[in-house]
Amino acid sequence: MRVGKLYIKIFLSFLGVLIITEVLILGVFMGTAGKEFHTRFLQFARIQADLLRADVEDTLAEQPHVPPAENSRLSRRLSRIAEVHQALIWIEDGQGRVVFATFEGDPPDASQFESDHEAMTLGDITVFTPHHDDGWGALVNIPLRFPNAGSGSIHLLRRTPVTELDHGPFVLGLLIIGGAIALLVVPVSRLITRPLKRLQGSALRVADGDLSHRATITGRDEISDLGGALNHMAESLERKIRGSKELTANISHELRTPLARLRIAQELLRDSLPPGAADRTQSRFEAMDADIDELDRLIGRILDLSKLDLSDQPLRMKTLDPAELMDNMAHRFSPGVEHKQLNVERFFPASAPRIQADPELLDTALSNLMDNAVKYSAEQGVIGLRVSSTHEGNHVELAITNTCAPLSEQDLARLFEPFHRAHKGGEGTGLGLAIARRIVQRHGGELSASNTDTGLEVAIRLPRSSDSA
Structure with a gap:
């Protein structure tokens, strides 16, 4: 099925609007939902940090004379937190010395994180988030007060990067919805273009002369x-x-x-x-x-x-033998043919296909064509009479060819117009071919003219009779 240009325009226009709408929705969602996620993350991080600080301070206060590294309860609680959050936790005193750690060995260099990460302040808590994925997550620095009124800090470094808001499912959902809507455009577009196609067909029928349509x-x-x-x-x-x-x-x-x-x-x-x-x-x-x-x-x-x-x-339709019709017509025009010493060549099949036509009107059309052929053929020229089936086999062609100079494209296009004469100054009224065309059109056929190697060919194409063998 051939896709119409209007259908393509409607489809592409709707698709363009749909893409722009989805991009805007995605942008609004990412802008609002992303900010909301970021705000909620910071609030959650501050609450968790405050709880961690309060828990550490309370645990240290229960055994104020026990160093943090020897406080078993503190070790259990912070180790459990480190395991849950997949993080490294250590405590430093006011001079920056490590007094407790949930891991063995020296802690990572905090100054490196501070230079390579983006700092966010949540009250007295500082969070360093990475600019890019370097294998570590956020570093959280929490101020701490020791039982002896000394100050220090708790450091929590996540081993895994901070989880960002995943927009993938939302984008995938938008794409699925967009695809479904795009598929629905197909029947909607056809619903619009189908009556326009019918209108186009009606306009062409009126343009072809069917004014009653x-x-x-x-x-x-x-x-x-x-x-x-x-x-x-x-x-x-x-x-x-x-x-x-x-x-x-x-x-x-x-x-x-x-x-x-x-x-x-x-x-x-x-x-x-x-x-x-x-x-x-x-x-x-x-x-x-x-x-x-x-x-x-x-x-x-x-x-x-x-x-x-x-x-x-109505036409008085009968089943006719086109070869017989053309042969009888040639005999009627024999005086004019002999006068100009013309040679009539017949190209009829052994078993010519039959046609349904009004014999009187079709004879008039053929006579007009033959009269023109005799009239405008040169002395001792050739007139060819041909009956044949079309390649499709559902039409029959009756063609008359006469030797004459080729006609211009303009003359060929206007050959069947009333009062038009391709041969200026010649005989006739200029109505014979127009009458022939009107007769052929009433039979549902076509009349055409073309230049050939042997001269001008005028062909009548009529539907083949269902009674043909």
Whole structure:
């Protein structure tokens, strides 16, 4: 299925808005939730530090004369805390000497942490957090008062980095929601573009000449309003064009009355002249006859075209052999063919496919094409008659080719327009091909013209009859 450009625009526009919305939501969440997490972390750290300091001071106060390193109760409590928090804990006196440690050996150099870590002050408590992952977590320095009124500090260094707020699940959730919404855009976009496609098809049918067609759009939105406007335009065009064609038909019919009077007046004038004068004016009377005949043919052609446009009568369809039709037509035009010494070549299959058509109208169309072929072929030229099936096999082509100079692309495009003549100054009314095209269109077929190596080919394409073998 071909994806329409409007559908792609709707989908991409919605997708763009969705991405921007999710980015904004993520930014707001990270800004607010991140700050909230940071604030809560600092509050929790201060409470824990205050509790640790109070516990250490109370434990030391119970045995004030026992050095911290020998206080078994202090050792058990701080070792347990160190194990739970995966941390190193040590106590320093006022001179910076280590008086207690939950580990063996010297403690890490605190000055290095103070220079490489970001310091945060929580009252009298200082927390150093790392700028980058160096394998250690935060260093917490807590002031401490000894039972003998001396001062010192408790140091707690986490072995693992400080846990940051994990935005991964939230981002993943946003992506899943966005993907689900994007999938829902597909049917929504099609719901919008489907009636527009139908409107496009209706507009093309009206443009192709089917002025009776009306768009069927339901609903009460802007698309249904557009469908109503299209139907209103089609009704207005049909009314105006039909009125124009009826006027043309009526005028053409009325023109035949004064034309008949002219012919009668000419005959009376010829009969009233003395014998000698009639001989001298014979050439002028013949020129008048030719002009009257040409005008009569033109009016007849206009009437034929108007009848095809205005007729609501159904076609009298019959199953026909196209090869037989074209062969009979060639015999009718044999006098003109012989006069110009033309050679007629027939390309008919042994068993020609049948077509469903109105025999009288189709014969008129073929006669108009053959008349043009004979009229505009050069002396001793070739006329080709061809009947064949299309590659798809569901249509039949009836083609007539005549030797003539190639036509320009502009002439080919306008060849079937009323009163257009590709051969300037030639004979004819310029309506024969227009009548042929209208007949073919009423049969649901196509009429086309193209330059070939042997001349100009005009082809009728009609649906193949279901009765064909």
